Amino acid sequence: xxxxxxxxxxxxxxxDERGHxxxxxxxxxxxxxxxxxxxxxxxxxxxxxxxxxxxxxxxLLEHYVGxxxxxxxxxxxxxxxxxxxxxxxxxxxxxxxxxxxxxxAHKINNCVGQILLAIRMGKTxxxxxxxxxxxxxxxxxxxxxxxLPCFIYMGAKDxxxxxxxxxxxxxxGAEIIPVxxxxxxLKDAMNEGLRDWVANVHDTFYIIGTAAGPHPYPExxxxxxxxxxxxxxxxxxxxxxxxxxxxxxxxxxxxxxxxLFHPFLDDKDVAMLGIEAAGHGLDKxxxxxxxxxxxxxxxxxxxxxxxxxxxxxxxxxxxxxxxDYPGIGPEHSWLKEIGRVRYDSVTDTDALAAxxxxxxxxxxxxxxxxxxxxxxxxxxxxxxDRDQIILANLCGxxxxxxxTVAEALGTKI
Amino acid sequence: xxxLSTAFSKAHPALVAFITAGDGDTAANLxxxxxxxxxxxxxxxxxxxxxxxxxxxxxxxxxxxxxGTTTADIFALASAFRKRHPDTPLVLMGYxxxxxxxxxxxxxxxxxxxGVDGVICVDIPPEEDPELGxxxxxxGIDLIRLATPTTDVARLPAVLDGASGFLYYVxxxxxxxxxxxxxxxIDEAVARLKGQTDLPVAVGFGVRTPEQAANIARVxxxxxxxxxxxxxxxxxxxxxxxxxxxxxxxxxxAIVAARKA
Numbered sequence: 001x002x003x004x005x006x007x008x009x010x011x012x013x014x015x016d017e018r019g020h021x022x023x024x025x026x027x028x029x030x031x032x033x034x035x036x037x038x039x040x041x042x043x044x045x046x047x048x049x050x051x052x053x054x055x056x057x058x059x060l061l062e063h064y065v066g067x068x069x070x071x072x073x074x075x076x077x078x079x080x081x082x083x084x085x086x087x088x089x090x091x092x093x094x095x096x097x098x099x100x101x102x103x104x105a106h107k108i109n110n111c112v113g114q115i116l117l118a119i120r121m122g123k124t125x126x127x128x129x130x131x132x133x134x135x136x137x138x139x140x141x142x143x144x145x146x147x148l149p150c151f152i153y154m155g156a157k158d159x160x161x162x163x164x165x166x167x168x169x170x171x172x173g174a175e176i177i178p179v180x181x182x183x184x185x186l187k188d189a190m191n192e193g194l195r196d197w198v199a200n201v202h203d204t205f206y207i208i209g210t211a212a213g214p215h216p217y218p219e220x221x222x223x224x225x226x227x228x229x230x231x232x233x234x235x236x237x238x239x240x241x242x243x244x245x246x247x248x249x250x251x252x253x254x255x256x257x258x259x260l261f262h263p264f265l266d267d268k269d270v271a272m273l274g275i276e277a278a279g280h281g282l283d284k285x286x287x288x289x290x291x292x293x294x295x296x297x298x299x300x301x302x303x304x305x306x307x308x309x310x311x312x313x314x315x316x317x318x319x320x321x322x323x324d325y326p327g328i329g330p331e332h333s334w335l336k337e338i339g340r341v342r343y344d345s346v347t348d349t350d351a352l353a354a355x356x357x358x359x360x361x362x363x364x365x366x367x368x369x370x371x372x373x374x375x376x377x378x379x380x381x382x383x384x385d386r387d388q389i390i391l392a393n394l395c396g397x398x399x400x401x402x403x404t405v406a407e408a409l410g411t412k413i
Numbered sequence: 414x415x416x417l418s419t420a421f422s423k424a425h426p427a428l429v430a431f432i433t434a435g436d437g438d439t440a441a442n443l444x445x446x447x448x449x450x451x452x453x454x455x456x457x458x459x460x461x462x463x464x465x466x467x468x469x470x471x472x473x474x475x476x477x478x479x480x481g482t483t484t485a486d487i488f489a490l491a492s493a494f495r496k497r498h499p500d501t502p503l504v505l506m507g508y509x510x511x512x513x514x515x516x517x518x519x520x521x522x523x524x525x526x527x528g529v530d531g532v533i534c535v536d537i538p539p540e541e542d543p544e545l546g547x548x549x550x551x552x553g554i555d556l557i558r559l560a561t562p563t564t565d566v567a568r569l570p571a572v573l574d575g576a577s578g579f580l581y582y583v584x585x586x587x588x589x590x591x592x593x594x595x596x597x598x599i600d601e602a603v604a605r606l607k608g609q610t611d612l613p614v615a616v617g618f619g620v621r622t623p624e625q626a627a628n629i630a631r632v633x634x635x636x637x638x639x640x641x642x643x644x645x646x647x648x649x650x651x652x653x654x655x656x657x658x659x660x661x662x663x664x665x666x667a668i669v670a671a672r673k674a
Contacts, residue, residue, distance in 0.1 A: 027541060028537060028541055030559070031558075035565065035568060182461070198464075199588060310484045311484075313461040
């Protein structure tokens with residue numbers, strides 16, 4: 001990890017000293033948590049200045065997580081997409097293979113960083129929330145690696161649809177606490193995580209799984225995940241001596257997207273596209289906070305939220321448990337408002353089709369989350385010239401999703 | 414003198430009683446709180462994601478929202494209460510999003526029109542004061558801040574800056590209605606807080622028996638009771654007013670007696 005350079009006229013110098021990305025972000029937490037959040041910020045600043053912290057982080061990413069992850073040209077997918085593209089169209093499709101990380105997703109990058117912070121702060125108990133279970137598995141993994149007790153809050157509905165990950169977490173020694181309040185999904189798991197934290201502030205570190213929550217979480221999660229974009233940028237330059245024309249990533253809270261985008265934000269010729277989950281469609285149940293929400297305050301930050309006129313939070317829906325959240329990281333809200341990143345959405349149906357397409361054409365079973373990004377890549381590639389390059393983040397593998405996909409396709413396994 | 418400062422300058426500590434708006438027969442229950450002797454009323458604004466609340470108030474929020482309670486309904490309840498009870502201070506308590514979604518100025522103006530005296534917002538700490546604080550202060554609505562066991566001496570001035578009405582001491586690091594703080598820790602905390610502010614200090618979280626209320630009344634300017642009353646509303650539904658009044662009266666009796674003893 002290296003320290004983000006802060007220069008004027010850069011898209012990369014957010015947040016401000018109060019943790020705001022424009023009007024977004026901030027620290028909207030109960031007073032009980034406020035001293036702890038301030039402590040975390042102080043400790044993170046100290047860690048950023050400490051070469052031994054960066055060295056330990058880099059070492060674990062290389063030898064434990066398996067970084068750098070490959071940069072891969074998806075030749076057969078590119079050819080397949082070109083078949084229905086207009087003449088001369090069909091951009092080259094490249095993937096950043098973060099699904100090959102230990103534990104099968106990008107989530108582990110952030111967990112390694114946060115557990116090192118927890119240890120620095122002398123915390124002896126770890127909690128986390130999880131939706132798809134990937135962040136829960138990654139948290140349970142680093143807890144096992146460092147011998148710390150781990151408690152994972154997970155919505156009861158998500159426990160049902162993510163059984164393989166639930167079992168993985170238990171094997172890793174974590175205790176899974178089912179959350180039945182609300183709809184029993186990620187939002188409710190995050191509420192319970194915050195309730196646990198407020199009651200156990202003296203010894204507990206909350207490893208938040210996405211680039212959201214009170215400052216400094218959105219910043220530090222982004223920084224830990226930025227390894228994705230830093231590697232990809234260097235790999236692109238060394239492989240083909242140019243930068244991609246378009247970056248694409250899926251967005252629940254948005255940590256994999258920020259991890260890919262952030263190191264490229266000041267490369268003005270690189271366009272970026274964030275893909276939210278359109279669920280059953282934007283006019284029905286969905287999880288696209290930017291497309292269907294407006295700014296509000298939840299879970300410690302101000303950001304776009306799915307909500308009603310009175311500010312009551314709506315339930316999100318996506319076939320992908322990892323995208324099933326009615327909010328989004330505050331930096332994305334800012335990047336949308338300033339127009340640096342374009343945001344669009346993909347339905348459950350289109351994500352399922354893209355999931356199968358990648359299996360067939362490349363021999364890669366993606367998670368349902370990046371399947372949303374792949375569906376968008378197909379759409380975009382057909383509009384772009386053949387010599388242009390799209391780089392998408394393949395942020396997770398699909399082993400965990402095969403039961404959900406089988407059910408959606410009407411197959412019994 | 415505001416209604417709140419009057420309530421805190423009586424011969425006995427103030428009993429601050431909480432119910433969730435839209436849960437049960439709220440108008441009747443508000444009247445029952447006054448009849449039982451509550452000196453300050455906290456009316457909870459239901460929210461889908463009450464992160465600082467325990468199961469009792471979480472469920473009250475769900476009951477209220479499922480019954481269709483809107484922000485307009487809450488202000489209508491407050492306005493009607495103000496007409497029936499011109500002198501009893503009414504404080505709205507809740508979370509940032511419902512309070513700020515139409516802008517802090519809108520919320521402050523509605524509070525003003527409805528005769529609301531103060532606002533407690535769980536998730537707007539002093540660091541985010543611009544979200545709501547300036548609007549409330551310019552509308553003459555007290556912004557009641559929370560101090561907790563994690564608010565140390567160095568931080569307290571930041572909490573007090575811009576605070577008015579009273580200071581709400583959250584006696585346990587935790588969520589509402591579950592744990593009970595050791596009385597010695599409450600005594601120490603109140604003494605510490607009163608050394609740093611002239612605002613009245615009310616103590617809440619986990620208070621449910623008249624005996625606990627009396628113990629707190631010996632040292633603090635106010636005692637806040639919430640979950641125990643909300644439990645009665647849950648248990649008795651539309652006919653909760655009688656049990657609520659009797660329970661509040663038992664707390665009030667203990668508080669008044671505590672200072673005489």
